[in-house]
Amino acid sequence: YARWCLQNNWIFLHPDFRGPNRTPEAMGSDLMIADIKAAVAWARQNAPVDSDRIYAIGVSGGGHATQLVAGRIPNLWAGISSWCGISDIAAWHRESSEAGQKYAGEIEKALGGSPSTDPGRLADAKHRSPLTWLAQGAGVPLDINHGITDGRTGSVPFSHSLQAWNAIVPQAQRFSESEIRNFYETQTPPLEISEALEDPLYGDRPPRFRRSHANTRLTIFDGGHEIIHEAALNWLAAQRKGSPANWNPPITARLSSSAKETQSGK
Secondary structure (H helix, E strand, C coil): CCHHHHCCHHHHHHCCCCCCCCCCCCCCCCHHHHHHHHHHHHHHCCCCCCCCCCCEEEEHHHHHHHHHHHCCCCCHHCCEEEECCCCCHHHHHHHHHHCCCCHHHHHHHHHHHCCCCHHHHHHHHHHHCHCCHHHHCCCCEEEEEEECCCCCCCCCCCCHHHHHHHHHHCCCHHHCHHHHHHHHCCCCCCCCHHHCCCCHHHCCCCCEEEEEEEEEEEEEECCCECHHHHHHHHHHCCCCCCCCCCCCCCCCCCCCCCCCCECCCH
16 A cells, blocks of 8 residues: 555555454444544645545455445545455354354454343444445445455455445345355356456456446455455546546556565555
């Protein structure tokens, strides 16, 4: 991100979300949302910010955060690029528990208990989950991306992005629960409802499934728990606040990323 911003004269903010997602102050808390709003307000006061080009981007926990701010602060953004995000914390707690991953314990530390056994903790998990808020972000250009092997070679099943799509689009455009389950279990896209897949910005990780509706697009690409920076940032560069999403962005600039840099947290 920083290299892109230096090359293209963008202003770069990196809020720390109140630290890793294992304390009550982090993991999509109201404090975290307030911090993001405050960071953008500070930038607008201290730098020549173009108010029609304020963007959010993130992968994994950042994907969770970008989906969350799409619903909770929809009037701020010209475009949001979300990669491999957690859309449902309670579901991810269950999935992490079943997979023996550390994230289940971290979720319990943030919530103060297990959402699978405590109704109060479940309510808090829903409050911190994008699925609760995304319907309010239907007007924001939102590009949801997820690698098709994530959940197997990575920590967040790509079904989270299918559910995020469902939360924001009209009923007629949604996947059924059986379609989501079959798509994830077989990694075979429902091609009869997919759009054209050719997209040079995705390079050697081409889209395997793509669907768009109004200002929302979903892409399941040939990859895992990662972000394709060049695709994400060139798409954001084409978005303007108050305008419909531009799904055919020009290549504004090139940006090479190593395999390590595409991974979460890099």
